[in-house]
Amino acid sequence: MDSNLPGSNPPDSQPAVRAEALVDLAALRGNLDALRARTGSAAVMSVVKADAYGHGLVPCALAALDAGVTWLGTATPEEALALRAAGITADRARVLCWLWTPSGPWEQAVTAEIDISVSGEWALREVLAAVRATGRPARIHLKADTGLGRNGAQPHDWPALVAAARAAEAEGLLTVAGVWSHFACADEPGHPANEAQLAAFREALAVAEAAGLRPEVRHLANSPATLLMPEAHFDLVRAGLAQYGLSPVPELGGPADFGLRPVxxxxxxxxxxxxxxxxxxxxxxxxxxxxxxxxxxxxxxxxxxxxxxxxxxxxxxxxxxxxxxxxxxxxxxxxxxxxxxxxxxxxxxxxxxxxxxxxxxxxxxxxxxxxxxxxxxxxxxxxxxPRRYVGALGGALGGTPVERLEGGGG
Incomplete structure (x- = not known):
């Protein structure tokens, strides 16, 4: 019997543990393949925030890279910096970080070539201060609040933010690499907020284009929108829950209905x-x-x-x-x-x-x-x-195969 199957005993070389979370990296790669098959020309970002949804930040990021992903998404600066510290360099993957507070590690992020989400002029000022302190240009993604009501610039603040970012870009201080937003109700197909947000995002893009911005990626779709709203795919989709093999719309279908397998x-x-x-x-x-x-x-x-x-x-x-x-x-x-x-x-x-x-x-x-x-x-x-990883492709961290990394963080 395969020792990794539920109900089996651990191999003699691995002592029995009180409890463990078995993480199938082959399933994660397969899920990313299934999601990419739905996105056409749009790239897929592997969202590894919150310790890769509890599955282990670094092992899951490495598995995503094995699957051909070139974008990783994090919430906190600490998560983004941990990926760089693990050896995931900018030429291997762009790392976007979107949850910032004043006096955060802006300089470290600029130095580590982390893409920084900017939701207001206060954040842009912090980025520019880090650029001047480090002498290195930044990459930013401007976030528009299209109706979720969390982070992002409101429509009445958006033109000024765009203009300020464009001026900084013209000075060579930064590159506006992305323009983005986030759905509130994508897991409820037919909800009127979805079309309203899609329209608001297009309006935000038009303002950015009129100001002279030409972002590398425009992105709006989370997991449910990736599965159900192809009109929202633009240049990049952000795969969160779905890449871990769980359905973001369980009322409409389970993982198998979308070609996914729980990890x-x-x-x-x-x-x-x-x-x-x-x-x-x-x-x-x-x-x-x-x-x-x-x-x-x-x-x-x-x-x-x-x-x-x-x-x-x-x-x-x-x-x-x-x-x-x-x-x-x-x-x-x-x-x-x-x-x-x-x-x-x-x-x-x-x-x-x-x-x-x-x-x-x-x-x-x-x-x-x-x-x-x-x-x-x-x-x-x-x-x-402890997390126990199976299904690795020989992906390595510092030359050590990622096959059994124990502890909550990975």
Whole structure:
């Protein structure tokens, strides 16, 4: 049996761990291939913010490069700088960073040739100060607020921002490499906000063009727009959740419907199995009591590992070829399963979620059980859960193959 399949034992060379997140880099590459098949001439950006949605920043970025991606997307400057520190140079990938605050590491970003998102004239001033301090030109992407109401310049501020950026470009201080925005409701096809934002983005592009800007890339589409709105692809799409094999529109289709495969499998080994009588309370508050004599199994992960407390008495787990449900409250480090008349052994593998093709629950199943979205399920898996990487192409970090990197960050 393949040792990487849910329900199998680890190879002798790898000691059994309390819990692990198995990350299939071959699946990630396949997902990027499937997304590129939908985008025509538009390039695909691999969004690796939030530790690659919990999958591991550097290993997933390297896998994306193996798949032919040349753009990486991050939220924070620290994420972008970590990619450069890992040896991903500007000639291998453009790295865009979009969440900035005053007095951030602007100089380091300019020196590292990171593309910087600019949403207002205050940010442009900070970029220009970094350019003067380092003596190096910057690459920026101007962001327009087309209706999401978060970052980005409002329409009444947009012409002034564009003019200031164009003037700086004419002085040779920077290159306006991109113009971009972000959808609010792309996961709701037919929502009137989508067409309104598309129109507003085109208007923002027209203002930029009239001012003399000729950006390398214009980008608006996130994962749902990549799958469902080809008219929004422009020059570049930003693949976030979809590249990790999860559907951003589960009401319309699961991963397989879009040619995707979930990348992460979360599993843990039972720490205790015991028989208890009827009426026995289980976990804090005794919100669950046993209906009859039964077997309880202890799964050694809890909300400190990123298991939602909202999964109390609802979260699904695959054990012994069956779906089980969390019995009682999820605690900080552990939760309990009521096995009824079934038996198990300490050390047996419990699969919380995976691709689902062998019967195990998926991250979407957990999202529904907890009243949230699959984005939250995978990104919240914490640093106490080591990541184990399979399906690498021999991609290397400092000459060391990325095949088993443990720890939450990768």
């Amino acid at each position: 992460m499998t979360l599993q843990a080994r039972l720490a205790q199995v015991k028989s208890v009588p009827a009426g026995h309370g289980v976990s804090y508050g005794h919100t669950y009591t046993t209906a009859g004599r039964t077997t309880l199994a202890l799964v050694p992960v809890g909300y400190a590992d990123g298991i939602p407390r909202h999964a109390s008495s609802t979260g699904p787990v695959w054990l012994g070829g069956k779906w089980r449900t969390v019995a009682g409250r999820v605690a900080m480090d552990q939760f309990v399963l009521d096995l009824g008349g079934d038996q198990a052994e300490v050390g047996d593998l419990a699969v919380l979620f995976g691709p689902g093709d062998r019967g195990e629950p998926t991250a979407e199943d957990w999202a529904r059980a907890c009243g949230t979205i699959s984005y939250e399920i995978v990104t919240r898996i914490g640093v106490r859960v």
